[in-house]
Amino acid sequence: DSGVTQTPKHLITATGQRVTLRCSPRSGDLSVYWYQQSLDQGLQFLIQYYNGEERAKGNILERFSAQQFPDLHSELNLSSLELGDSALYFCASSVGARGEEQYFGPGTRLTVT
Amino acid sequence: AQSVTQLDSQVPVFEEAPVELRCNYSSSVSVYLFWYVQYPNQGLQLLLKYLSGSTLVKGINGFEAEFNKSQTSFHLRKPSVHISDTAEYFCAVSDGTSGGSYIPTFGRGTSLIVHP
Numbered sequence: 166d167s168g169v170t171q172t173p174k175h176l177i178t179a180t181g182q183r184v185t186l187r188c189s190p191r192s193g194d195l196s197v198y199w200y201q202q203s204l205d206q207g208l209q210f211l212i213q214y215y216n217g218e219e220r221a222k223g224n225i226l227e228r229f230s231a232q233q234f235p236d237l238h239s240e241l242n243l244s245s246l247e248l249g250d251s252a253l254y255f256c257a258s259s260v261g262a263r264g265e266e267q268y269f270g271p272g273t274r275l276t277v278t
Numbered sequence: 279a280q281s282v283t284q285l286d287s288q289v290p291v292f293e294e295a296p297v298e299l300r301c302n303y304s305s306s307v308s309v310y311l312f313w314y315v316q317y318p319n320q321g322l323q324l325l326l327k328y329l330s331g332s333t334l335v336k337g338i339n340g341f342e343a344e345f346n347k348s349q350t351s352f353h354l355r356k357p358s359v360h361i362s363d364t365a366e367y368f369c370a371v372s373d374g375t376s377g378g379s380y381i382p383t384f385g386r387g388t389s390l391i392v393h394p
Contacts, residue, residue, distance in 0.1 A: 167321060167323070169321070196379075198381075207384060207385075207386045207387070208322075208368065208384040208387075209384075210381050210382065210383075213379055213381065220379055221379045221381050223381065255321055255322070257321075257322075262378065262379060263374075263378060263379050263380050264379045264380045264381065265310070265327060265329060265380045266324055266327070267324065268324075269314075269321030269322040269323065270321050271319075271320055271321050272321055
C-alpha cells in the first residue's frame with residue numbers, strides 16, 4: 166500500500182459525458198501527478214501540481230483539467246468523453262516538487278461506451 | 279526530446295535463474311533514469327533510480343541497474359528471480375527540464391514471466 170488513494174476504482178460512462186477522478190496523496194506529500202495508461206499510448210504524464218499550483222504539464226488534452234485543493238487532494242476532470250479516453254488513470258504523489266521518488270495510487274479504470 | 283526503448287516486450291524465465299531487462303534511452307541533455315514495477319491490478323512502484331554518482335544502482339527486492347552513458351542504456355538485472363517477481367517493468371527517463379521536476383517519459387514496458 167503506497168498511501169495514495171484514488172476513487173472511484175472503476176467508472177463506466179457514455180461518450181460526451183463528464184467525470185471527476187479523485188486522488189488523496191500520502192500524508193505529508195505536497196506534489197500530485199496524474200498519468201494516463203492505455204494500450205495505444207502506454208503510460209503518459211498529464212499534469213503535476215505542487216502545493217496547489219500547477220508545476221508541469223504534459224500531454225493533457227484541453228477537454229481535461231485538474232486542480233489541487235488546500236487539503237492537497239486533487240481532482241482530474243474529464244469532459245466531452247470519447248471512446249479513446251478509456252484508460253487507467255493513475256495519481257502519484259511526492260514530498261517535494263522535483264518528484265524523483267513518486268508513490269503511485271492503485272488507479273481508476275475509466276471505460277467510455 | 280527524450281525517449282525510452284524497452285527492447286523486449288516479454289521475458290520468460292525460470293525461477294532462480296538470472297534475468298536482465300533491457301532499456302535504452304535517448305536524450306539531448308543530462309538524464310535521470312528510473313525503473314518501476316507494476317504488479318497485476320496495482321499502481322507502479324519505484325524499484326530504483328539513477329540521478330547522479332555511482333553508475334551501479336541497487337534497488338528494492340534484489341534488483342540492480344547500471345547506467346552506461348556511452349551505450350545510452352540502463353539495463354535492469356536480478357541474479358535469481360522468484361515467482362513473485364512476475365510483473366510488468368517500466369524503464370523511464372527524465373531530463374529534469376519540466377519546470378525542474380523529474381517528470382518521467384516511460385517505455386512501453388517489459389512483462390517478466392517467471393515459471394516454476
